[in-house]
Amino acid sequence: MSRNLYYLRLFMSLLNFAILAFLSAVMMVTFNTINENYMARNFLEDISYLPKEATKSTVIVFLTFFLLLYIIEVRKQFKHKSVVSVGIYVIEIILCLIVIRCLYISYNGILLLVVADIVTSIRDKHNRGLFLVIMGLIYIFADYDIVSSIIPTISFEEILSVYSTQYSTLLLGIRNMLVSVNHIAFIAYMIISMKNQMKENARIALLNIQLQTANEQLKEMNEQLKDYAGMREKMGETKERNRIAREIHDTLGHTMTGLSVGIDACIAMIDYSIEGTKKQLNQMSQVARKGIDDIRRSVNKLRPDALEHHNLEEALEKLIEDTVLMSNVQIYYNLQVPELKFNTDEEDMIYRVVQEGITNAIRHGKADNIHVNIKKEDKWLILTIQDDGIGCEEIHTGFGLIHIEERIHMLNGKVSYDGSNGFCIVAKIPIRWSENYD
Missing domain, CATH: 3.30.565.10 (Histidine kinase-like ATPase, C-terminal domain)
Structure with a gap:
């Protein structure tokens, strides 16, 4: 997560805390005012649902909210365990619904905090899309006008009915302003998240191009190495042929030259010196045998x-x-x-x-x-x-x-x-x- 997203989510957490504190304080003060001024009868005649004890609801709201923040932080340790992460997201949704219910459906913006967490934390596109659809439906239907037609509850406007019109309008304005700021923070969070994702996609695309280029260069280098290996092999063959030629020249050529000279000498002396000719032939025989030995040694050098x-x-x-x-x-x-x-x-x-x-x-x-x-x-x-x-x-x-x-x-x-x-x-x-x- 980038630093901008981290600070935005921290701001959203503090803002949601402020909104919950504001709504809880208004409800507690209102209900205490009704009791102190003996306005309960008139208040009960104007409302359609009897609210629960304000202090108890406030305690539940903040315990649930802090538990939600704790779970969001703890879940990071299980980001590689998909089954555990899915279970934690379900718990987060349930905690949000508890907060919304305790505030009598007067505020559902806390769901956006969980949505922001889902957008940046779930890497699997299928699971992320599924949870976003679920959260979107919950956000749409977590509205007082829709819920009140099914479940009896009291609206924030009914709670403020004990105050003057000017004071009620002020409190509603503060609530609406805080809710709007929460929406703006969420929109900014989504925009920055999408920009970061686009940058990441561009970076990955660039890495793929670099990898493809490197593969092409490696392929070209492999071809060059093959050509070089072939050239080395041909050079080795040429070198070996030259070595063999030198061996033949040095051994067989020398031997044949000596034999040729010896034969010429025998031809010249055979008519007047039989003994000399025999002696020359014996010497030629020794030279021939030595030549054969030299050739064998040269051939043996070619053996594996x-x-x-x-x-x-x-x-x-x-x-x-x-x-x-x-x-x-x-x-x-x-x-x-x-x-x-x-x-x-x-x-x-x-x-x-x-x-x-x-x-x-x-x-x-x-x-x-x-x-x-x-x-x-x-x-x-x-x-x-x-x-x-x-x-x-x-x-x-x-x-x-x-x-x-x-x-x-x-x-x-x-x-x-x-x-x-x-x-x-x-x-x-x-x-x-x-x-x-x-």
Whole structure:
């Protein structure tokens, strides 16, 4: 609640206290005047309802009023409990009706104090509208002319009938002035409340625009990051190709150059020195073996790090375990081959295909579950990677799928894809059988 609304509601509370005090004082003084001047008989002949004892009514009015103010303050502690708040609002309405009845329907402006509380306190539009309709109906029907036709009561004008016309007019004028000030304060309260609501709506609209702008900027930045990641990937590929080229140049080129020079020397000396030729050939053999070792070391550097420290089965299990830990994806690994023992190039290919298949399922397929199955059929190793992702009707082979195809084709294998139900990769690789698979 803003400071202006707080002070206005405080003013309305004090004003209602003043109005209740004025009306109660007029009634008490009037009834005492009637008793002291022995005017009861004439007074009773002019009225249609015998009022209750003034002091008792005054005590009830102020006890009820202060209880109402207390409940309005206490209710703030239960603003998040809708059921309790609704019950408290019902109690507030009942207390207002008690005050109105004790004042013989001469003042119903106290209802506006509760309406002001409802407008700023109830956030739920349905409940707020319902209570405002109820309060509006009560305010309309809490009128002396309407109520007196149903319930016997006495009007404020009848109470003032014991005074002179001039004095009665003065008292009525004071009451009407106080009631008008209460109405003006209530109208000002509603205007400020509506302005505050409009400002709040404008602030929320501005925040929504800022949020939308931020989302668009974030989306643009994500696209830039994707482009940057793609560029980094291409740069990595280029760097790796250059590294491989350097390795080949430094090892294979050096070895082939040495062999070429050695062969030329053998051709030159074979006619006159058989022993020298043999010696040269032995040296060439050692250079060739050293070159082969260098090439093997270069190739081993291209192997996945997991295969450097574990066998294929352990490397696949670690790959799947690490992926599950780093994402919310469930991976079901089903190995139906007793022992995964292959040559180095086969192990590299199987590991890379599984790695690429899982990566594609998470990155492009948005999959939640991935099934990795490895089995053997006759002379073939069947590798299946099935996910429950978004799939795709038309399969466009990007770098990842092309990389898989190249690796499998290097081993004379076959690969197929199916994007109708999630995405499925089926790779068939011919196994170089040994005694391990007899």
